Amino acid sequence: MAKSVAIVGAGVSGLTCGVFFAEHGFQTAIFAEQIGQQTTSGAAAALWFPYDAGPADKMVPWALATYKVLVDLIKDSRTGVSMIELRQYSRASEISIPDWAHPFVSTSPSVISSEAETSLDISASAFSSGFSLNVPLMDTTIYLDYLADRFQKAGGAINEGVHFEKLEDVDPKFGVVINCAGIGARDLVHDVDLEPHRGQVAIVPKIDNLNCAIVCDDAPLMYVIPRTSDCVFGGTNEVSDNLDVDPTSTSRIVAECSRVLKIDKPRVLNERVGLRPFRKSGVRLEREKLRDGRTVIHNYGHGGSGFTLSWGCAENVFEMVT
Ligand SMILES: Cc1cc2nc3c(=O)[nH]c(=O)nc-3n(C[C@H](O)[C@H](O)[C@H](O)COP(=O)(O)OP(=O)(O)OC[C@H]3O[C@@H](n4cnc5c(N)ncnc54)[C@H](O)[C@@H]3O)c2cc1C
DSSP states (O other): OEEEEEEEESSHHHHHHHHHHHHHHHHEEEEOOOOOGGGGGGGOOOOOOOOSSSOOOHHHHHHHHHHHHHHTTTTSGGEEEEEEEEEEESSOOOOOOGGGGGGEEEEEETSSSSOOOSSSSSOOOSSEEEEEEEEEEEOHHHHHHHHHHHHHHHEEEEEEEEOOSSSSGGTTTTTTEEOOOOGGHHHHSOOTEEEEEEEEEEEEETTTTTOOOEEEEESSSSSEEEOSSEEEOOOOEEOOOOOOOOOOOOOOHHHHHHHTOOOOOOOOEEEEEEEEEEEEOOEEEEEOOOSSSOEEEEOOOOOOHHHHHHHHHHHHHHHHHH
């Protein structure tokens, strides 16, 4: 069994795999161009909720395994993980509750129809139906640093500013390579199945009396996610590689979220853009041989669910290696 592992990527996928391997006694090093906050992962809110990824038959078990781990992390306030009520709304008259969601549903659609009973008065005309779930929320401003810290405390090393043209360029002293390059896998392993699903969010100050997350996936996509010290307003989802902030999108996002919350438009503290690594044939979690004979485990293509699938996928990667 190889005891030295190199992980390419320091977003949520790479860091979570790193923790898994380092805590199981592997000599583990992460190599990445960017780490934590600068990655796509740093642009996410991030709620536990399977969205914009596949395949469904694998995604659900990965998501459920992740849910369990996250619930445990809530006990430690330093993780940035908390439990939140997620109100999933639709502008269509009848929203359907996915099968996987039933264990977590706290309110039926008929209850949240127009008059939401949050302490904030949500615009009654904004949505037609919805349901409510209790889900983990990872405050990425805290959670990614927590993962990096936990990884290093377990003996792992993080090497920032390293760009690989190909996986064979990873130091041969590492017997196994884990590819957690997100959208970067398009160039790294020439995966034409990957598609950048661009997401833009606006960070605004904390909203008084807002104690739940509000999401509507129907166009125009909108979500409001209160975090420890601010609030995330979203969002967009379009096929694009453009990492520049689009001021028109920010205005649209802030206007729609404020309309739903029935508040004056708040000032914008920050804007973030990230490329969800969507893969048309679903998350790639598989073993391959590199040209130099080493084993590589690919773990990328998590689309809009990288956080939601992170621990389930890391466990699966670990099983493939061991
Ligand atoms: C606006 C927005 C909101 C989102 N909200 C949620 C949410 O609520 N819940 C949820 O579960 N998900 C959410 N997502 C999706 C989630 O952010 C992604 O699925 C996740 O970040 C993917 O993580 P990753 O670690 O696989 O990739 P990334 O975070 O992109 O990390 C990739 C890493 O690989 C490195 N890398 C790439 N190529 C190379 C190379 N050639 N050489 C060296 N290093 C390389 C990068 O520098 C980086 O460190 C959201 C995404 C966006 C954009």
